[in-house]
Amino acid sequence: MYFFSTQWRFSFIFVVILTLTACQRGQSKNKRLEPLPQDPFVEVYFNHSESSQYLEPYRQQTRQGDNLEKLIVDTISQAQSTVDVAVQELRLPKIAQALVDRQKAGVKVRVILENQYSLPWSNFTHNKVNKLEKRKQERYQDFRRFADINQDGKLSPEEINQRDALVILGNARIPLIDDTADGSKGSSLMHHKFVIVDNRFLIVTSANFTMSDVHGDFSNSSSLGNANNLLKIDSPELANMFTKEFNIMWGDGLGSQADSKFGLQKPLRNPQTIKLGDNKITLNFSPTSPTKPWSQSSNGLIEKTLNLASNSIDMALFVFSEQRLANILELRHNANVKIRALIEPDFAYRPYSEALDMMGITLNQKCKYKKGNHQWKNPITTVGVPLLPKGDLLHHKFGIIDSKTVITGSHNWTEAANKGNDETLLVIENPIVATHYQREFERLFTNAKLGIPTKIQQKIKTQEKQCPQQERV
Missing domain, CATH: 3.30.870.10 (Endonuclease Chain A)
Known part of the structure; x- marks a missing residue:
């Protein structure tokens, strides 16, 4: 089974990807997929x-x-x-x-x-x-x-x-x-x-x-x-x-030495890449000091991976607040890359959420706006929140690039994850692995609420009256 031909494998994956959306939209609630x-x-x-x-x-x-x-x-x-x-x-x-x-x-x-x-x-x-x-x-x-x-x-x-x-x-x-x-x-x-x-x-x-x-x-x-x-x-x-x-x-664990290292006390490690069968896997651990080059950080690795997209980028994220990643997504969007994003509802419409930028809107806190905030000039309508059972959250932290590369791990797409937390980030290049994540994304996207909710539209209008002169901080 492992030694089937590359041509057959990629043909199979291509067919699966083409039919994922149609198959899932045709599923009854209780019908199981293959x-x-x-x-x-x-x-x-x-x-x-x-x-x-x-x-x-x-x-x-x-x-x-x-x-x-x-x-x-x-x-x-x-x-x-x-x-x-x-x-x-x-x-x-x-x-x-x-x-x-x-x-x-x-x-x-x-x-x-x-x-x-x-x-x-x-x-x-x-x-x-x-x-x-x-x-x-x-x-x-x-x-x-x-x-x-x-x-x-x-x-x-x-x-x-x-x-x-x-x-x-x-x-x-x-x-x-x-x-x-x-x-x-x-x-x-x-x-x-x-x-x-x-x-x-x-x-x-x-x-x-x-x-x-x-x-x-x-x-x-x-x-x-x-x-x-x-x-x-x-x-x-x-x-x-x-x-x-x-x-x-x-460190020495339960020993007497305080030699454990967490957060920014850990030494800088650059992203490392290995080959594993048909997988190319790049691993990086956070955090990275803000004094070090962005390219050496986990968010820098995400940016590099997103920048390789030529056809599509799909994201299912617990929270998305890293401005530089939103900026690179806008560049890919302007290069005709299809972008879709689902964000956990608790975080999707907060003033720091990059989902707002992607939809071309801005919210403020007491008439102050996030430093460097940049709403897209050519916004998209394929951003929204998933519908999940009551009490459940969208806790994923993954992106799929061109249906063949996956970004995943514990790392949220935030500055805090990049510069402070102990985190794992994996980039896996393998269409078979990506197809699994693509199916999960399509499942979530099929019934998602897309666009700007009426409540947020009303909030923007209220803020425009309260804050006629936007103060950027």
Whole structure:
């Protein structure tokens, strides 16, 4: 199967791409699509996939999508020597238990978390919960319902030991640090989401290891989880690059030396490119100091990749606020490249959103506009927001160029991700991989709300009256 001819493979992919939109628009809500072929080294999965379904393990409901938690657990469970996990948040007990099981089998396990998410939910006091923002308070209450197995309104030690992932890790004394291990109060954000097994197998995803990012909110049966993607990669060469990144952050781990390095304390690494079967993969880790050349940063790599587009650019992004990337997109648009963009609704219409520039409009904050803001002179109407189940977010961070190259990882298209956060960015050149992302984009785009909502149009008119002279900052 792996050795089929290049001509046949590309012909097949061409047909698939041409029919993706038509096929998906013709789908009934419950009809499943045929699975796409997977590359032998780089497999692609989506928790909202229409070509698969699974029995969700906690709510015990059959739903569409790939079971991302099981993919992570299965990869961990095959470990013979090492498992390294770097993820912003880890709350799924089956992943925690898989790590414990491998440690009991003699496998070396290490975990790095973001410090804001390194406290077990069951350790939150009443006062601490009250200080949380609304969304986090909702997630805490969702955890309590999830952990309350016998539904008596109380959490017993037995229930906590089964359902609180960080308690499971702590009970087993799994070595774990967060981004305060460097002696600071924490980096901008330890936003990685990767797993390395035996310095060969990789999980790289946009999803945190949580109910809301993988399966869906426990108390909302219609939730399918925030829309996310996951890559499973078989490559010792690429895994070695991730291990180096992990070791920089790990330092001596739980030792006495504050030699862990996060954020801008990490040494500068330029983007690295490898060949893996039919894949050409470029990897870069954030952040990059603003004193260094833009081309060496992750956003610089995104810009370089976008600039290669000759036919199309499709984007599904949690947040898009990097002005330089919007500017390069405008240049590609003016060169007759077809551009479509979907942005998470919570961020699409904020004053800093580049979605506004692409649609040729501007919003301000107290009559002040973002520095360098540039709305397109020839705006497009193919920008909008997806329709997702209530409570779910568009959490992807991917772009597809000419239906053959994919930009993906944990890296949001923002200045903060580029200059402050610990992030992963992958650029994968392979039409087979790109076809998976193209199908996901078409699924989202088919029912998306495009253009400028009436509410935003009214807001612009109000601001024009309030701020007759625009002040750029």
